[in-house]
Amino acid sequence: MDFRLTPRQADLKRTARELTETLTAYETDCEENNGLTARDHAAIRDAVLASGLQAVNMPQEWGGAGLTILEQVIVQEELGQLTGALWDTVWRPANALRFCTPAQRARYLEPVIRGERRDCYAVTEPGAGSDPQNLATTATRTADGWVLNGEKWFVTVGDHADFMIVLAAAGTDREPTLFLVDKDTPGIEMTRVPRFMHTFVYEHPEFTFTEVHVPEDAVLGGVGKGYDITRSWFTEERLMIAARTTGAAERALRLARDWAVERKQFGSPIADFQLVQGMLADCAVDIAVNR
Ligand SMILES: Cc1cc2nc3c(=O)[nH]c(=O)nc-3n(C[C@H](O)[C@H](O)[C@H](O)COP(=O)(O)OP(=O)(O)OC[C@H]3O[C@@H](n4cnc5c(N)ncnc54)[C@H](O)[C@@H]3O)c2cc1C
Incomplete structure (x- = not known):
């Protein structure tokens, strides 16, 4: 099986990474204040719209990014690196809203896709x-x-x-x-x-x-129809949680690796010690398997 990304998938990953880097700037404020100001939310909304990653799970004809499930997973994996659940500022309407009538769509779903309602x-x-x-x-x-x-x-x-x-x-x-x-x-x-x-x-x-x-x-x-629709919502939501945890683990491993290389004990970087190397390798394997 070939796990390499196609050029389109690699492009999406790059776009998601750039948006993730933009949102990283809000992590400390979010942590210290248990949330962000209305002004921050407005700035983030503009950044999301500029990235084209709003409503990744909704069709382009309604204003969404129109991504496949695999493409959505690639985006969510990048966003999952953010702390404070900042990934959730990159709105993804509940898939249940696909069941809207045309009138409901105009009143509820399309404004959500545009970032005007939530x-x-x-x-x-x-x-x-x-x-x-x-x-x-x-x-x-x-x-x-x-x-x-x-x-x-x-x-x-x-x-x-x-x-x-x-x-x-x-x-x-x-x-x-x-x-x-x-x-x-x-x-x-x-x-x-x-x-x-x-x-x-x-x-x-x-x-x-x-x-x-x-x-x-x-x-x-x-x-x-409430249970059937809700089950499909839970399925999509839980799948995207799995993707985000992979991104979070990747960031944690990167930080641990950098620290192991920087931190010196007994006269050498702790990354020189076999047990530390083994733990980092186990993490890398777990992440690859989960992905
Ligand atoms: C961060 C967060 C966000 C959430 N967001 C939403 C949301 O937006 N909307 C919403 O409606 N809900 C939301 N939920 C609720 C979430 O869906 C429920 O927490 C979940 O359905 C589990 O229900 P419970 O917490 O009452 O646990 P319980 O159902 O009481 O389960 C308690 C424990 O028993 C175990 N258990 C239950 N049944 C079985 C079984 N048959 N066999 C073996 N073990 C079992 C469970 O795994 C768990 O360990 C959220 C929860 C959290 C933590």
Whole structure:
């Protein structure tokens, strides 16, 4: 099997590396202040648009970069070198938004692709983590739409996003269904912003939904389609996490190698010691295998 990159893939990797280098300048601020200022976010948005790497998972006809999965992985691997989850400033709309109707696309997806709006995905609940079928959030039919009640946890980018994709059990048959919900809809409250062990440029807040009225056309992808669409979202998201961890490991190895060459003990660089060499070699092998 030939693992060499094609010229196009090598070009993409170079572009992603240049964007990564630009974003590296924000790492210390993000770490020290647990996030960035609105001004920083605006500057990053311009840099992302200039790189052409916005919405890598969306078709060019809608304004995305239109990359294949392998090409997206190449980009994500480079971005994964960033600390503070700064890779997440290079927006990649939830693939669930591909199920938008043309009207929903114009209102939600296309502005996300352009960097004017931001989505977040609310599946997890206090009693529904690995098992989202244990969903307690409900959507009840009204004369002209639906009313949502429930609670969502771990909503990544929920602080920054202006609309949410919400999974709820719809109707008396409790059909798993996704809803497009503007975050300023009455009845939505951001109840808690828990601290995590990591530094992340955005937060993972918790939300409650109390009698949140949404119109009929808030349904995304059809009533009852919520699990299938969410599964494909998790698949894409987890695959990209894997790619980013490879990039993070590559950077860690580079730093460790540089330190081993620079640091002297017992009269020579510690890189001269066989056990240190062995650990660095094991890291390089693990990274190659994971890639
Ligand atoms: C940083 C971060 C970002 C997140 N972002 C989002 C988001 O944007 N939107 C969203 O909706 N959710 C998000 N989540 C939630 C995430 O999807 C859940 O944490 C995940 O589904 C697991 O649920 P849980 O934490 O409740 O763990 P639990 O489901 O309670 O699992 C606890 C432990 O039991 C294990 N376990 C569970 N079931 C089994 C089984 N059948 N067999 C063996 N072991 C099992 C798990 O592996 C885990 O170790 C995020 C979580 C984190 C940490």
